[in-house]
Amino acid sequence: AQSVTQLGSHVSVSEGALVLLRCNYSSSVPPYLFWYVQYPNQGLQLLLKYTSAATLVKGINGFEAEFKKSETSFHLTKPSAHMSDAAEYFCAVSDIGTASKLTFGTGTRLQVTL
Amino acid sequence: EADIYQTPRYLVIGTGKKITLECSQTMGHDKMYWYQQDPGMELHLIHYSYGVNSTEKGDLSSESTVSRIRTEHFPLTLESARPSHTSQYLCASSDRSKGEQYFGPGTRLTVT
Numbered sequence: 466a467q468s469v470t471q472l473g474s475h476v477s478v479s480e481g482a483l484v485l486l487r488c489n490y491s492s493s494v495p496p497y498l499f500w501y502v503q504y505p506n507q508g509l510q511l512l513l514k515y516t517s518a519a520t521l522v523k524g525i526n527g528f529e530a531e532f533k534k535s536e537t538s539f540h541l542t543k544p545s546a547h548m549s550d551a552a553e554y555f556c557a558v559s560d561i562g563t564a565s566k567l568t569f570g571t572g573t574r575l576q577v578t579l
Numbered sequence: 580e581a582d583i584y585q586t587p588r589y590l591v592i593g594t595g596k597k598i599t600l601e602c603s604q605t606m607g608h609d610k611m612y613w614y615q616q617d618p619g620m621e622l623h624l625i626h627y628s629y630g631v632n633s634t635e636k637g638d639l640s641s642e643s644t645v646s647r648i649r650t651e652h653f654p655l656t657l658e659s660a661r662p663s664h665t666s667q668y669l670c671a672s673s674d675r676s677k678g679e680q681y682f683g684p685g686t687r688l689t690v691t
Binding site for chain 1: 627
């Protein structure tokens with residue numbers, strides 16, 4: 466069975482500071498990994514995905530994530546936070562074999578302050 | 580660009596009413612999903628479909644039902660709405676091989 470753990474339900478950073486949102490996964494088979502962003506009263510938008518190619522994945526809006534198999538981690542980073550980055554972020558995992566259902570983490574709410 | 584639509588976006592309805600939440604996608608995706616999400620909370624899979632005439636219950640038990648008669652359409656029905664059904668419902672679809680899911684904007688349902 467797969468699972469995702471997102472450390473920190475709320476993260477607050479100053480505008481211009483580094484954003485680091487943590488995600489650890491558990492999977493018995495090689496995984497696909499995803500980060501989604503959700504703005505208030507909207508659906509989820511795909512930020513980036515890891516599908517066994519490059520371990521450093523670049524996504525939209527300046528975000529990137531690094532797949533570290535030894536640490537079973539897929540942390541999301543952005544060098545400089547912007548006010549518009551304030552949203553809920555979800556990490557998700559599926560297995561390469563079926564590429565079907567996603568298992569989501571509980572989400573991290575990012576707050577960006579002046 | 581993913582095109583997946585949900586209607587209505589917001590619905591306030593009285594207890595006991597029958598409702599259908601619509602979800603359509605124009606990408607020809609085989610797989611479609613319904614999630615339930617309470618405000619600020621995680622997503623719970625309640626139904627999914629891997630193709631026409633295929634429907635399965637998800638990880639979270641739900642009193643709703645779904646149908647998949649056409650590839651592009653995956654409606655969710657509640658026969659008798661209750662206040663406990665108040666939540667946000669998100670529809671998603673995915674390509675057979677790529678894995679990532681594309682989400683609609685959601686329907687926020689309030690049952691009074």
